[in-house]
Structure formats: structure tokens, C-alpha cells
Amino acid sequence: MVQSSVRGKGTRPRAGHAGELGWDDSLYDKNGDAAQDGDDGPPAEPHGQGGQGGGRRGGVEGHPRRRRRVLRWSATVLAVVILGTAGAGYLYYQHLNDNIKKDDLNIGNAKDRAAESKPNAAGQTPLNILLIGSDARDTAENQQLGGARDTFGGPPNGDVQMLVHLSADRTNMSVVSLPRDTLLKIPECTDPKTQHVYPELTRAMVNSSLGRGGPGCTVATWEKLTDIHIDHFIMVDFSGVVSMADAIGGVPVCVDKNIFSHTSSGHGSGLKLKAGTTYVKGTQALQWLRTRYGFEDGSDIARTKAQHQYMSAMVRQLRENATLSNPNKLRKLAETATAALTVDKGLGTVANLYDLSTELKKVPTERITMTTMPYEYAGERVVPKPGDADKLFRLVREDIALDGKDTPKKKTTPAPAAAPTDSDDKIAVQVQNGTRTSESGPVSGRASTVAGLLVGKGFTEAQADSSTVLSEDKTVIRYPSADLKGDAERVAKALGIPTSSVQKSTDVSGVTLVVGADWTSGTTYKVPKEDNKTPTTANVLNGADKKCMTVDPAYTW
Template structure:
């Protein structure tokens, strides 16, 4: 690019990318006093629910879901106004890492284009709790934790629709229990074996952000295109550069306990702009908001994020070159991205796409979950939420269903064998959060298959993982035709036939949608965002945090 137009292009690119990366520096607000590794055992920090507010607070104090301003980095890319900056050296500040370091065969299929040739975009936003610099250690505390393995304490999936009409953000609680796949560190070649029922934030310490990406793809079957990871540094600078972010509380609040815990946030009832250290306190506050849990903190973080989006887009305050320069320097030094976003120019290209999304089409949600001991696990509603994202269905309910992502299989690598030669295992996965598995379902479906000529069908009596929707799985392309034949015989839609490396042959898992009968009836499609996702629209100016009466003054 040459001439004056080229300079303008690079200047504009830097402007937008600076807006992006500066937002990222805010991502991981630090631990509250008392949220140290010593109080949290072996580094797998978490908490649970007990009867009584005070015991609940004690159990939950080990979880610190820090909001990642990386969301802002992509939500407001290119929306911070004009301004002319040209800092080629910022590229050298940006660190980059491999996108996915799990097994290639386990990757989610690439997102398919819609009928107009447009493709959705998925970006994983990661907030690291690393204490690898003096600045991060000062913000995060835990002096004895300096240089220890980082945890992915903030994880948010940002989905940009194929037509760029809307965005969806899904937060995952940091102590969610799930399966982490095998990962290989790209730097030293060290291999980390797969883990079952492990806290999701441990994924980052298993070779880097590429393992967190692999973990998300395994759970959601959503193909992730990019990641952006940041640490503690930069939150104060970001809030100061903006000039303050309006937040609201419905009563006077002071986040402080008699034992010295709490963020220290002290606000009067009403709406107030917070910046600097006070903004950091808001993002870290757990003691004082609603039920004093990390879920309440996440809600406050979403409120802050939405408010910041409105501030930047409406008033375009980040036009002061000196402020932008300082913010850009700090932010680009704190950010780590995949190779697809490792330059200011690449971020500018992303900014051009994201600029198209109006604020009132941005929806923030939290992955639906339930407690399991002191941790949480995804619920059936989480599966519903992930499906909506996977199929590019707007979470605000304003779009018709789009023909994208995860279509029914079309090309079959190998035709089906004769019915009598197809070995099929049938499992009972009919349990739900509210109901036990129905006895005998695997046998009933096995008998139905035998009656249709599948003589090698067998019922597996071992406990099966519960699934909301019946699925037929196959391990390799040569068995796809067999799996489709089994699905057709049972009346199961081809869209519910999936390739999976977790099965050794054609496998039917009878789900909660088929608790009786031998002829499958596909449930009526429900494209509504679950209420348990706690959806918040970025344009909602009426949001106000409820204050726990125990923390008023």
C-alpha cells in the first residue's frame, strides 16, 4: 500500500486495532483480597452453594470469575471514533501462539457458509491469572504464586453472525467440570494426557491457550477461528482513557468483610462513572452483589461491558492521541493471540467486519449450569445454547433460523453394508437434571433395530452419559453410511448422525427426547435462548446490580 491513501489505511487500521487491544488489557480483573492460591488448595479454585448466605460466601470465595475486557476488544473494534495513530512497532508487542494444540482429529468441523456465501466467526476470549510480571502480581496478589502455571480464569466465546447482523457472547464459569482433551505444548513438545471431569480453567496450564480452545471445541462442537488472551495489566489505564464507565447499584455498597475480604468497592446508591482503581474493584466484586457468588460477579461484569460499549460507540471519547498511545502500548504488551490476529493489520480486517453489528444486537449470556458438589457442570440448557451458536441463530430472538453450520451429512465416503452385517451398540442416555433414566430403553431400541434386520445390534447396560437429543455416532468415514442407515431405520434425522472419536463403532445413544416408544419422533425445533442463560442486551440502560443487604452502609 503506497501513497496518502495507504497511510490513511494504516492509520485507520492502527486506530481500530488499538481500540481492540486496549480493551483486551482489562480482561482479567484480579483476585479479591483473600482469593489467594493458598486459600484455594492446589490451584484449582472453586466454590459451591450451601444453605445460608454466610456459608455460601465462604464456599464461593475460592472462585474468582474475572471479566475479560477482551470482549470489548472485539465488540467495539472500530467503534471508538476517529483519531490518527500510526505505530508499526505495536506489532512487535503482540505475542502469538498456536490456535489449537489438541489432536487434529478432534477438531470441530469448520463453520459452513450460509446461502449468501457468508461465514460466521467465533473468537475465544481468555483471561489468564498469570503472575508473570510485577504489574500482574500487584493486581492479582498471591506473591508466592509468582511465575506459577496460569489458569484460564475468564473464558468467553464471542460469536459474530454470518451476516454480521448480531453478536452473541457466552461466558463459562471458571470452575466448570468437563473433559479436557489431550494437548501438546508447541514450544517443548510435552504431551498432556486427556482428563475427565476436570475444572476448565486448568486447560491453560496444559500447553497454553491452544488447549483451552481445544477444550471448548470438544464441549461445544463449535469451530473456533481465533483466540485473544490477556492478563491483569491494563484495566486501570483502559477505564481512565475512556473517562469513566457508568454503573448502577440499587443501594449503598461496600465490598468489605470483617476478615478483610472483598474488593474494597464503595459506592452510593444510583448510577456513577467508575474508572481507574474503582473500575478494577467493580470488576472484581463478589462480596456485596446479589448472592455473593461468581455468577453475580459475572452479571456485574456484563453490565460494565455493555455500558462501556455504549460509551465508546456513542461519545467516541478515545480520540486523544496521547491517551490512545499509552493505552495501546500497555495493551499490546499484555495480549496474546493466534497467528491469524498477530498484526495490527489483521485486527483491522476483523474490525471492519465487527463494525457492522449494532449495539442493540449484542447479547451477553452465561452458560447454563448446575452445582455438582463445590463445582458446576453444564445443563441441558447449555447444550441448547451451544446449538443456537453453532447454527448461527441470534440469541436475541430477532432472526429467523439461518441455513449455516452443522448441516446434515451429504457426501458419504462408503455406502452402507447390508443391515444384518452392521454392528450397532445402543446406550441409554435418557436421564435429565430432573428425571432418572428410563429403564430398558437401550433394550427396547435394540429390539426395534433387530426387527428391522439389524441382527448385530446389542444393548449396552453400562451407564451412559445423558444426552438431551438422541444421537447416532460413528468413528470413521467408512462407517458413515452404516450410521445413516441405522438412523433412517429408526426415524432419526440425518442431522443427528455425528462423527466421534469416542466410539469404536456405530453407536446409538437414546436421549431424553425419546423416553418411550420404538419409533423416534423428532422434537419440535426450539430456537429460543434458555432463560437460564441470563441474557442481557448491550443497549439495555436500565441494568442495576442488586446489593446484598449485609454489605450496605
Template sequence: MGSARSEGGPERDQDPAGALGWDDGLYEGRDAGVETGRAKVPGQRGAGDAQGADGEGEAEPEDPDEQPGRDSGTPGPVAVPEQPGPPDGESGPGRRRPEAGEEQDAPDEAPGEAAEAAPRKPKRRKRRILAWTAAGLALTLVAAGTAGWFYYQHLNDNLDRKPLHIGKSRAPEPTPNAAGQTPLNILLIGSDARDSEENQRLGGARETYGGPPLADVQMLLHLSADRSNMSVISMPRDTLLKIPECTDPESGKVYPATVGTRMTNQTLMRGGPGCTVATWEELTGIRIDHFMMVDFAGVVSMADAIGGVPVCVDANLHSRTSDGKGSGLKLKKGTTEIKGEDALAWLRTRYGFGDGSDIARAKAQHMYMNSLVRKLRENTGLSSPNKLRNLAEEATEALTVDEELASVAELYALAEELKKVAPNRTTMATMPWVWSPSDRNRVEPKPDDAEQLFRLVREDIALDGRDGDSPSPSPSEDETSEDPAADPAEIAVLVRNSTGSPVAAPVSGRATDLVKLLTEAGFTGATADQNQVENREETAILYPSAELEGDAQSVAEALGMPLGTVRKSAEVSGVTLEIGADWAEGDTFPKPKKGDNEPPDSAEALNGSDDTACMEVDPAFTW
């Protein structure tokens, strides 16, 4: 992994961040110089660490597509300055007092000169003046440090805090790599809240003022354990999913798990961003460490603070329909730098981009984020202390974050981790999808491709293909659960035949075959599920709670399956083997095929270094 130092532009004579007492290493691409041990990297876990109304009767919200401007967007995470010290008396800046028994600094004169110098009154007066000057300087430094500390607290107070997860079940912790490092997963959420006059003005749809917010933008940012690469996965706003049970942390209201599917953007109205996190974990099996959420006004204020970000369209664009729908974005063909409300309009535009779907909008959001990251690394437009201070102010006022990320120091530590990844090792992707058979205006996760993409993230495999096509590690190469496994004869295993597909029936007797295999391995409590079950592309072993994780891993080891196939799920009540189409025959679990460790084409991956990408404009929206 190359040093971030080489990514930046030329050094400046004046360091604007230094003038503030901050470190703007993220913006320059130079080493930030954060002191080791100052703050634990948010979400970084060691090998031994532990983390700590259903809509069934409710009227479903009106489709935002039918309302002018019911879209949203959010740029990526923003770095903020490092923490200045507290006031004097609280281990803050200023002159250090010697500890008890510590030697004082030697005087300016040699020992023999002191006696001779006693009669020299001018020198004594000079020393008195120097002493007063030093005292004044010390007081000035203490005052400056105190002001810096209070400003730091002010930035902390700007941040809005919410619980990370408000569901019943968490996804399992990822297994640390050989160096003891773990990946970092952050959910980025764009809220369409109309809870203020400014958000109402920017978002339109006056009839929704004061109503529950929707999570119109959802992106999972995955930073690899070794910090060499980063993947960002968008979920289309129109995705239909089952939403798990969530409990509102403020009112205590319990929203039961949905019986059918709902649009994923409704997760935010079921108790807050913690329910959006719970839904992602339930769907993907990926443990999420943090979330960051921003609303319309926040996008505009941060985009203004950052400055122009270049975007490209392949024809003149005006996003406005004859009946007034659309974002109103108007751009000339080619590359334009956008900021403020134009940046928000770009992130919200559907009418005019591609086929006018939320899928096309996600692609435009990826392009903006890639340009934003390149700009921040090059320090373009952020060359003065005032601009850096303004960015810190706007970012902290705009963001809602989880409680573990709710300080400037934690956000800065996160930014330091993110800047380690070069743009050419950053990949933007969209969750593979298919049109929903129940509603042709909605989509669902594509059964095989979506799971393949999620598996790559769970197993910390880079989406740019530079991790190679080596097979998944064998169980003996992975770290096992801290939960001890019971004796095989005491472990009840339910075996489900999920080998069918949309065009083929399940393989007859497949569950019975695997029950026999498990029984021979000592799992005499294994039984075949006689009920009709959903088909799945890949075989997995599911367990409902932490106390059964060791048992599930024991089953995987007996069958020769990698631990990456063992997942926690609220959909099962005990250890459950779901046999997928990938193991439709034979007693030996199949090795990954060539290409299995690459994202599917349907993910539409975009490399972060691609500065030639241009949005396709619908001819009906040109001028």
C-alpha cells in the same frame, strides 16, 4: 440488517483517525471503508474451506476464593487501526512509478508551446523549483509512509502469539448458510497470571507469584454467519469439567485427560490457552476460530486508554471483608464511570455483588461489556489521534492471540465484523449450571439447559429470539460432509439408551428398538450397548474422527434427524447413537417444540442495548 452508520454520533470537522492514516469506523459507527480483499476476515470460511500431566497426581491449586483478590476479568475485543503500506520499494506509499510501456502524464504545456517557450529562462527556472519542491514532497511522503509502516510492524511485534488448539480432537466445522457464510466463534480469556510485579500488585495473593496462570474469565463470543446478531456466553470460573488431553507446544509435555472433573480455570495451566479452547470445544461441540487473552495489567492499561465506562449499583458498595478479602471497589449508589484499576476491580468483584458467587461476578462482567460496546460505537472519549494511537499501543501490548489473529490487519478486520451488530442484537448469557453434588462450592453444567444453549450456538440461532421458532432444517436442507459415507451395511453403529433422568430410570429396551429400526434401514452392523451409560436430555449421533463424519450423517438421514444432532466427540471410538430423553418412544424423531429455539431462563440473558441494568449489592457490603 441496518447499517452501522446510523449508530454513531454527529460527524466531526476533523477526522482524528484520518490524521493518523487510520480508520476509526468502529468508534464512530460510520462505514470504515476497508478495501475489499485487503485481508480475509479472520475465521470466515467458505463452503469448501478446511481449517486447519494430568493433574491426577498433582496437588490441586488452592481455591482462589480463599485468597484475597483471586478474581480476574477482561473487557471485550478491541479494534485497532488498519495497516499502512510498507516503505517505498515494498509497494508502499509515495509516488507511483509508471509501468513499462505505460504512457506518462502529459506536460503542463500544449505541444506547440514548448518550442516557443524554450528561450524563456524564468519559466525553466520555475519548473526547476517546482521539480525540486515535488521531489521534496515525494521524499517527505515516502518518509512518512516508511515511519507508518515501521509503526505498524511495531504494533504487530507487540502481540503475543500462542497456538489455537493443543488438544487431540477438533469440533466439526459449521455448515455454511445459503450465502456460503459461516459463524465466527472467539474465546475471550482473562488470565490471573502473577508473572510480573505489576500483575502481582494488581492481583494480590503474593504466595502465587510466578505460579501457573488460571483462566479465571472465559467467554465465548459467537458472531452469526450473516453478521446480524452476536451472543456471548460466560462459563463460571468454578465450573467442574473433564479436561481433555493437551500438549504444551513449548515443552512438549503431555497432560493426559483428567479421570475426574477439575475446575475449568485449570485448563490454562495445562499447556496454555490452546487447552482452554480444546476444553470448550469438547464440552460444547462448537468450533472455535480464535482466542484473545488478557491479564490484570492488560485490563487496566486498555481500560485507561478507552476511558470511563458507565456501570451501576443499586446501593453504596465497598467490596472488602473484615479479614481483608475482596476487590476493594468502592462506589456510590447509581451510575459511575470507571476506568483503569477501578474497571479491573469491577470485573473481579465477588464480595458485595449479589450472593458473592462467581455467577454474580459474571453478570457484572456482562454489564461492563455491554457498556463498553455502546461506548466504542458512540466514539465517546476517543476523539483524538493520540487517544486512538494510545489505544492501539495498549491493546496490542496487552493481548495474547492465536497465530491466525496475530496481526493488526487481522484484528482490524475482526473489529469490522463485530461492529456490524447493533447493540439490541447482542445477547449476554451465562452457561446454565447446578451446584455440584461432589462439592457444594462448585458448579456443573446443567444437563438439559446447558446443552440447549450450546445447541442454539452450534445451529447459529440468535439468543434474542428474533430468529423465530421454526424447526431445525431437515437433513436434505443441510450441506453434508465432504467425507463420503460407506454402504449402510458396512457402518458399525453403537446404540446407547440414555433416556433416563435424575428422577426416572431409562426406558427399558429403548436401545434395542432403535437397533431394529436401523437394521431395517440397512445398518446391519448396529448393536445395543449393554453397559450403563450417562443420561442425556437430547439425542445425538457422535463420531470420533473426520473419516467417520459421513457415516454418522448417513445414520442421521436414515433416522430423520437434523445434521445439527451429529457431533464430533473424543468420548466415543466409533459412530454412536445416544438416545436422549427427548426420544423416549416412537420410531419418528420428534420435531422441536415451541420454545426449543430460545435460550433457557437459567441462562439469564441480558440484551446489549439495556443501559438500565444495575448490579444488586449485598447489604453486608454497603456503607
């Protein structure tokens, strides 16, 4: 067997996970009618209504007395290897490997990469996988499914982006979605195929990162935003979603009223379902994932919630109901799963994908927590919500379960401090005022006060930056490159600031101290009690939650 290169012990956002993504709602070329069921879909749930695209009828094929072992799709990918002789199995295994499309993991500047995740006291390491949904109109099938003929062959957008964090001890999983219209700084990226260099953008929609050299630029953008090291990515396009949904037999979704996502001007995904639970598959699954008009307030945030519900339902469906005992179905699923994906080179074999699936399925469904990055509006777009977004990223970065059910972690010996580059009197420090909050303005003079405090402690090169006022919940010290880490830690030690508040950031040009809302008075910094509760603004959804999506009455029928 080929040795896996998946970090930790492997990972697994099965191909199905990548298929749990959705895209923008540009004009949909279909007539809006729901796709019809195939003959081999799953049975309807007891309370389902079987609407369009169909709840399963009959309920016999999926459930009878199965005494043979249940095979989840993630385990079946490798099973094809032993269907024939050793030689034939090996050839087919190589064929499946060749199906998988591969791309570079991170095409930003190497110096901007987030530090690798640290192992816990038991030596276990977390895994971070970025799921990307591409809206590329690069094939006839993707063009037909996506509409918008004028964009055929143009740069793709990454309209769905979800970070899957698998805890080091494999007891829980956190998922963080980023709204597609989030305005962010997008780093410089180099196209690995053409070597074209895309310059840094100071404020652009995050979904445009995919068109700047490929998924590696989206990974670089996430790392710059979150300071979370991303180990792998999995990307799927329109046709991949359709083929995967067909291959697994459909995913149960629920709406509280009949829905038809269609406007008089022709916008909408075309999704048409009856109230209750329906197993969506093929084109109809894509419609669900793209629907904005018709869910709740019609925002991209509501669409993200629908994508989370689809993802949760798919996990439950695969674990509870999916069986593949027919070799032909098994072979079809293996073909579909491998052909649907684009992954980084570290996941580019069936063996590595299988290792990934093995690790992910260790997490109980009820320990999967879906969230959306806390945001606030900036015109018609959104930006990360100060404080709350940073807190959510910190919890993931520090491997803290978002469901609040972590077992107490063993204390680890802190890493030794880095050596400063020079004596205190030669360390340049810029001090900024970050005491502004959403409820109150900045506390006047804090940057000058703390700069003076540093000068009194021997940091004579410390200066206040009175031109900049920021919003930081916690006092933080940032440094731009590894050679200045020791200087930043030396400043932190002098002021009694914990090293956990010393962060690498390419947003600064030198050691920069931002006085946060936790230090609004006095000259002695008091370390605040750590609050590890997931922000309520993260729109938390538990993986075991089976709630129905709320339908806007204007889109019911």
C-alpha cells in the same frame, strides 16, 4: 496494507473486549480504597452519583460541539499509520505489530477439532472468538494487582472465559460465559514451547486449562465441550485490564447500593463505590471485574453477570461517547491496546485486529445477547446442565440468534451423506438409554428395544449397553472419527433420525446411539419440532440493558 487473515470478513473483540474480563477473588493487596480519577475521563451520566473512581465532574471535556468525525478506538489503531511520513508510519505500524503477543490457536489433538462453521446461503461465515482473562502472577505489576504472592510464577488460570459468536450476516452477536469452576473433561494438550504433553483430565475445573500449555488448551477445551469451531482467541491479564481501562477513559457501571467488597478475614476485591453510576478505570475497573463478595449471592455466577454488564457498558461507551482527536491520546491508546493482548497468530497484526473490529461494530448494541452456560451444582462446583447447556451450544453452532429476532433463513441443500465403511450387517452400533430427565427417571428397556429394532433392520452388530443411563433431551447418534461418519449417518437414515442429530464426539469409541427423552416409547422415531428459544437458565442480558448490579446488604456502607 497487510492483507488480513481474519476469517469471514474480519472480527473485532477490540482490545477493550478482552479487558471486559474478571478474575478470581484471591486476597487483594490494595487497601480497598477506590482509585482516583484521571483528568481525562468521560463525563458522568445524567443520573450518576460520581462515586469513587469516579463519575466525571465538569462534563465539558468529553461532549462540546464536536464537528469533527467521531473516532471509535477500534478505528484509531490504524490511524497512527498516517500520523507521519509514509516511512515513519510504516515503522510505527511494525512497532505496534511487534507489541502484540502471539500464541498457538489450538494445542489439542487435531482430530478432536470441531468442524469449521458452515457458510449461510449467501456465502457468509460466522466468526467465533474466545476471550480469556488470565490471572497470571508473572510480572511485578500482575503480582501487585493480583495478590496471592505464593503463586508468583506458577501456572496461570483462565478465570474468565467468554465465547463471542458473530453471526454470518453480521446482524447479531451472542456471548456465552463459562463459570470458572465448571467441571469438565479437559483434552490432552501439547505445550508448543516445551513440547510437554499434558494428559487428558476426565473431570477438572475449566480455568485450569490455561496452565496446560497456554490459551490453545483453553480453546481445545471449549471445542470439546461445545463442538463449536473457534476461529480466534484474545487474552488479557491483570495489567492489561488496568491499562486498557485507563486508555479508554473509564467504563460506566452501576450498583443499587453503596458497596465495599471486603471481609473481616481480608477477602474481597476491595471495590468501593457509591450507589448509582460510576466510571471505573484502572485498578478500580479490575476490582469490579473480580468482585464476588458483595454482588447478589456472592457466587461466581453473580460475578459473571457483573462482567457482562461491564462488557455491555464498554460497548455502549465506545460507540456513543468515545472520541480521540488528540494525536498523543490516540498514539497512547494504540500502544496500550497492542501491548495488552495475547492473540492467536491469525489475529497477530494491527490490520487483522482492525478487520475484526470493523466486523463486530456492524452489530447494533440491542442485538448483542450475553448469556451464561446453563449449569447445575456438583458439590461446591458446577457442571453443564443437561439439555439446556447442549441447547445453548447448538443455537450458537447453528448460527441462531439468541435474542429470537432472526429473519427466516433460506433453506440450503443438505450436504451429501458420507459413504459407510461397510454393509449394514457389519456396522457395530452401541445403543444407550438417555431417557432420564431432571423430572423423572429413565424409561426401562429403551436401549434394548431400539437395539432390537436395528437388528431387525439388518444391523446385526447392534447391542444395548444396559450399564449406562444418560440424560439427553433429543435422540443423538455419536461417532468418534471422520471415517465412521458414514456409518453413523446410515444408522440415522434407517431409523428416520435427522442428520443434524449425528455428531462427532471423542467421548465414544464407536457409533453410539443414545435414545433420548424424545423417544420414550414405540419403534418409530418422530422428529420433534425444533425449539430455538434460548433457555431461561442462560441468564440472558441484552447489550442495551443498563440495569444496576444488586448489592448484598452485608457489603454496603
